[in-house]
Amino acid sequence: MPLSAADYRPRDAGHAVLHRVIDEDLEAFLETAKRHTDGSPLPGFVEQEFRDFLTCGVLAHGFARLRCTDCALERLVPFSCKGRGFCPSCGGRRMTESAARLIDEVLPRVPRAAVGAEPPSPASISPGVESRAGTRGARRVRACAPQLPPPPRAAIPDPRRSFGIRDGLNLNIHFHTLLFDGVFVAEGGGDTLGFQPLPPPTDEEVGVVLARIAARVQRLLERRGLNPSDADPSQRDPVVEESAALARMSSASIQGRIALGPRAGARVWRVGDDPDAPWVLSSAPRHAYIAGFDLHANVAVPAADRTRLEQLCRYLLRPAVAQDRLSLLVDGRVVLTLKTAWTDGTRYLVFEPLELLEKLAALTPRPRINSRALPRRARAACPLACSCGRLRRNACFEAGAREPVRQGECE
Secondary structure, three states: OOOOHHHOOOOOHHHOHHHHHHHHHHHHHHHHHHHOOOOOOOOHHHHHHHHHHOOOOOHHHOEEEEEOOOOOOEEEEEOOOOOOOOOHHHHHHHHHHHHHHHHHHHOOOOOEEEEEEEOOOOOOOOHHHHHHHHHHHHHHHHHHOOOOOOOOOOOOEOOOOOOEEOOOOOEEOOEEEEEEOEEEEEEHHHOEEEEEEOOOOOHHHHHHHHHHHHHHHHHHHHHOOOOHHHOOOOOOOHHHHHOHHHHHHHHHHHHOEOOOOOOOOOEOEEEOOOOOOOOOOOOOOOEEEEOOEEEEEEEEEOOOOHHHHHHHHHHHOOOOOOHHHEEEOOOOOEEEEOOOOOOOOOOEEEEOHHHHHHHHHHHOOOOOOOOOOOOHHHHHHHHHEOOOOOEEHHHHHHHOOOOOOOOOOOO
C-alpha cells in the first residue's frame, strides 16, 4: 500500500533547541572545562558524543535514499548518531525498539510488577565511589527482592538494571527492575513450568525489603572500602585520575549543583519551588523510605494487558532528555519543563547553555558499559516463552535452547 506524503515528516534536527545549544556553545564549554581544572580536557568519549550528536539527522552528514516501487515516491532519510548518552532521537528509537522486542519475543504472558530502588547520594560522595558501587549494589537490590518474610513471595527480576537520571538531569544511581509477579512451579512430571500468581506485597513487606537492601549495601560499601564516611582523602580515585573535569561535573550533578562558570557551586535554578516547603515523605501504598534509601513497588500489570506492559517497558527504557520539554528564553538560557512538579513545587529548571552541557557530559556513559541487563536465567528463558504463559523447564533452565515455544507446545 503506497504511503501518502503526510505519513512521514522528517525532523528538523538543525533547529531543535538541544542541537542549537550544543552547536553554538560546545567549543566554549570544552575550553571552560579545561580552565576549571589543571588544563586536562574532557575524556575523548564525552567530546565524541557531543560531536556525533551534531551530525544526527542532518542530511549533509549522510543519508539513505528510499524509493517506493509502486508509486515512485522518494525519501531521503538522514543517518543517526546512534549515541547512548543524551540524543533524544536515538534514545527514543532505542526505547521503542527494545520495548517492542521485550513484548514480542521475551516476556511471557504472566503478571508483572515494576520496582524502583534508589540509594542515597550524600553530598560528600565521590563519583568514583558511586560508579564502582553501582554494579555491586544492583546485585544487592536484586538479591533482597525474593527474600520476603511469610507469606512467601519469590520474584524473578528480569529485564533491566539502570543507572540513570531523574527529570532534573541530575546524575544519580537508581535501579528499575521488572519482576514476575509470582513464581514458576513444576508441572506435568517436571517437564513444564506453570505460573502461580502471588498476592501483592504489603507495606510492611516492602519496608522489610528496603531495610535489608540498606543494611546489605552499607556492608558492601564497608567491605569494599567505599564507605563515604570512612573515605581516605588521599585514596586514589580512578574517575578523578581519568579526567578531573568530568569528575567535578559528576560530583556537582549528584548534588544538583553547578560545576563550571561564574555560578560554580550554586544550585540549579528552580522555578516554582517553595524554599520553606517541608520534606514530604510519600504515604503511597507499597512505598518505603529509610535513611535516604527509597523503594517503590506499587506498579503492577495484568498478564493480558500487553499494551500497558509495553508502556511500562518504554518508561523503564526512556532516554535521558525529552526534546519537547526543552525551550529557549530570550536571554539564551534553556528551560527544562518537568513532567510532574516536585514536592517543593518546582515545575521548571533553568540552565545557562554551559550548565546544560555539563549536565549532559555527566550523563554520557563510558564505552563498553551496559546500561541495561537481563539476568542470566531470564536470558536463557526469554526465547522459550509460550503465549499461554508457560515455559519448558528442561530447555529453559537446563539446556538453554534458543528455539521459541509455539502455542500449546508447553503442554
